[in-house]
Amino acid sequence: MLKTHGCGELRLDHVGEAVTLAGWVNRRRDMGGVIFIDLRDFSGKIQVVADSGRTIEAFEAAEQIRSEYVLQVKGTVQRRMEGQENPNLPTGAVEVIAAEVIVLNPSKVTPIEIAKDAGEDESLRLKYRYLDLRREKMQRNILIRHKAVKYIRDFLDARGFIEIETPILFKSTPEGARDYLVPSRVHPGKFYALPQSPQQLKQLLMVAGYERYFQIARCFRDEDQRADRQPEFTQLDMEISFVERDDVLDLIEEMMVGMAKTVSIVPLAWEAFPRLSFKEAMERFGTDRPDLRFGMELVDLSDIMANSAFRVFAENVRDGKPVKAICAKGCGGYSRKQTGELEEIARTHGAKGLAWLAIHPETGEIRGPIAKFFTTEQLAAIMDRMEAEPGDLVLISSDKRSMVYNVLGEMRMEMGRRLGLTAKKELAFCWVIDFPLFEEEVVDGHFAPSHHMFTAPKQEHIHLLDTEPGQVLSEQYDLVCNGFEVAGGSIRIHDRPLQRKIMELIGFSIEEAKDQFGHMLEAFEYGAPPHGGIAPGIDRVVALMAGEPNIREVMAFPKNQNATDLMADAPSVVSKKQMDELHIQPAGKAVVK
Numbered sequence: 001m002l003k004t005h006g007c008g009e010l011r012l013d014h015v016g017e018a019v020t021l022a023g024w025v026n027r028r029r030d031m032g033g034v035i036f037i038d039l040r041d042f043s044g045k046i047q048v049v050a051d052s053g054r055t056i057e058a059f060e061a062a063e064q065i066r067s068e069y070v071l072q073v074k075g076t077v078q079r080r081m082e083g084q085e086n087p088n089l090p091t092g093a094v095e096v097i098a099a100e101v102i103v104l105n106p107s108k109v110t111p112i113e114i115a116k117d118a119g120e121d122e123s124l125r126l127k128y129r130y131l132d133l134r135r136e137k138m139q140r141n142i143l144i145r146h147k148a149v150k151y152i153r154d155f156l157d158a159r160g161f162i163e164i165e166t167p168i169l170f171k172s173t174p175e176g177a178r179d180y181l182v183p184s185r186v187h188p189g190k191f192y193a194l195p196q197s198p199q200q201l202k203q204l205l206m207v208a209g210y211e212r213y214f215q216i217a218r219c220f221r222d223e224d225q226r227a228d229r230q231p232e233f234t235q236l237d238m239e240i241s242f243v244e245r246d247d248v249l250d251l252i253e254e255m256m257v258g259m260a261k262t263v264s265i266v267p268l269a270w271e272a273f274p275r276l277s278f279k280e281a282m283e284r285f286g287t288d289r290p291d292l293r294f295g296m297e298l299v300d301l302s303d304i305m306a307n308s309a310f311r312v313f314a315e316n317v318r319d320g321k322p323v324k325a326i327c328a329k330g331c332g333g334y335s336r337k338q339t340g341e342l343e344e345i346a347r348t349h350g351a352k353g354l355a356w357l358a359i360h361p362e363t364g365e366i367r368g369p370i371a372k373f374f375t376t377e378q379l380a381a382i383m384d385r386m387e388a389e390p391g392d393l394v395l396i397s398s399d400k401r402s403m404v405y406n407v408l409g410e411m412r413m414e415m416g417r418r419l420g421l422t423a424k425k426e427l428a429f430c431w432v433i434d435f436p437l438f439e440e441e442v443v444d445g446h447f448a449p450s451h452h453m454f455t456a457p458k459q460e461h462i463h464l465l466d467t468e469p470g471q472v473l474s475e476q477y478d479l480v481c482n483g484f485e486v487a488g489g490s491i492r493i494h495d496r497p498l499q500r501k502i503m504e505l506i507g508f509s510i511e512e513a514k515d516q517f518g519h520m521l522e523a524f525e526y527g528a529p530p531h532g533g534i535a536p537g538i539d540r541v542v543a544l545m546a547g548e549p550n551i552r553e554v555m556a557f558p559k560n561q562n563a564t565d566l567m568a569d570a571p572s573v574v575s576k577k578q579m580d581e582l583h584i585q586p587a588g589k590a591v592v593k
């Protein structure tokens with residue numbers, strides 16, 4: 001090795017030792033006669049002193065160096081002078097007196113400064129990702145990721161799971177998103193698909209008798225890149241035979257708690273994850289991925305509104321449309337402009353409007369465009385139900401149930417952000433269970449699976465498939481943390497006739513089903529065991545545990561929000577020859593070399 005120690009390893013125990021270090025110049029300070037270099041490697045930083053009074057060669061060499069030069073330093077560890085210690089640095093009690101400074105490689109001035117985060121545009125960070133990754137915070141994040149994945153592997157290995165790789169070149173899987181396709185050279189006109197997840201393969205492994213499977217699996221989904229999505233991402237993909245729902249939930253809960261305690265810099269809010277039914281999550285939080293770091297729950301006002309003089313609400317209630325509200329603490333002083341903003345946000349989520357009532361912080365007077373429609377008693381009853389106090393703002397929505405949930409769920413998050421409640425540094429995990437098997441919306445008489453088509457209906461609801469499919473609840477479960485769905489899974493169908501029936505309800509003809517899933521349906525006829533699984537998203541879990549707001553901060557080489565790799569400039573144009581070999585022709589706006 002070109003070094004005897006890591007820069008970050010040196011402590012008072014090493015005082016007097018001769019060491020050889022190698023790393024990057026984090027900072028260099030010239031004090032005239034003495035030059036201080038903060039030398040950095042993956043293990044941390046150490047102060048190196050090149051003193052003209054001691055070793056003139058080392059001093060002269062240090063005069064030439066600049067930030068990010070790669071150095072080898074030979075010298076002796078000494079205790080820093082009293083008062084010169086740096087308590088913020090693990091190596092801050094010592095320094096290395098350089099006897100020799102060798103430049104292993106110089107560096108141009110870097111386009112982003114490594115030693116400090118200057119808040120550059122993310123595109124610059126992504127273009128020079130190898131420099132961005134040199135930064136302390138990024139190295140910490142990537143290390144947390146490594147530790148998380150290692151924790152998972154050790155945890156599952158100790159419980160009899162084995163890791164099995166499944167193909168990246170596979171067949172289109174119907175999981176809701178668009179596939180990335182790979183044209184085949186040897187089979188003109190045919191395509192492989194990159195897996196959206198190894199769903200079918202892991203179920204086939206259960207048929208094959210590998211009772212406890214997992215894989216750190218890359219998944220690919222060609223979706224529009226809204227917000228914080230990546231075209232490729234990593235899942236801990238798992239499947240287990242002979243399990244029931246709670247076996248999976250208990251196992252994952254134990255793993256997440258252990259992992260958080262081992263790697264997370266953000267503490268757990270609780271160790272026993274609350275379990276909410278889909279219905280309860282929607283009723284209380286307006287969403288199936290509730291952020292439980294704060295309350296501000298949805299409260300039903302329908303009964304009070306039914307008897308009020310505000311016709312819109314009264315009529316809605318008569319038509320079965322609820323009136324619900326949330327109470328934003330301390331926002332009662334909002335101006336017309338601010339409440340106008342909130343109404344606008346509600347509209348972007350599909351609402352016709354948003355009603356509000358504000359209680360004056362001092363006088364307790366209730367104002368708002370609809371206030372005049374209510375009697376004093378009704379207003380008091382509303383505020384009582386909302387547990388609203390002077391200074392609070394009550395936001396009210398009435399529409400069809402799903403719209404009310406959507407709007408108030410979004411408003412709850414908006415107010416949570418405004419009030420700093422979503423900034424709370426803790427991990428508030430919960431399970432959401434008892435999902436409907438199908439989405440509410442039925443298109444052309446066909447149902448869309450709420451999870452995917454392999455999810456089992458609850459045993460006691462199977463009989464409803466013929467009469468009221470919309471009422472059927474499933475064995476799906478989601479793990480949610482701080483408003484993010486961090487894992488989804490289900491107990492699966494292992495019975496061919498039931499699987500066929502679900503496919504029919506979804507709208508697959510017998511031919512289509514055979515063509516796309518013939519292998520699955522056939523496999524189910526050869527002794528498929530009851531099984532279930534789950535797939536936590538590694539990127540999101542690690543981002544939460546590293547206290548990062550987006551998953552790109554915990555991925556070494558992410559794409560930007562436009563699905564572009566800015567560093568390598570991918571995707572890129574290919575030659576006509578390459579396209580010919582793949583039997584494809586440029587179409588539309590396509591360009592060829």
Ligand code: ASP
Nearest residue numbers: 197199488489533534535
């Ligand atoms: N394959 C599913 C997904 O990616 C997870 C599962 O059901 O195990 O969402």
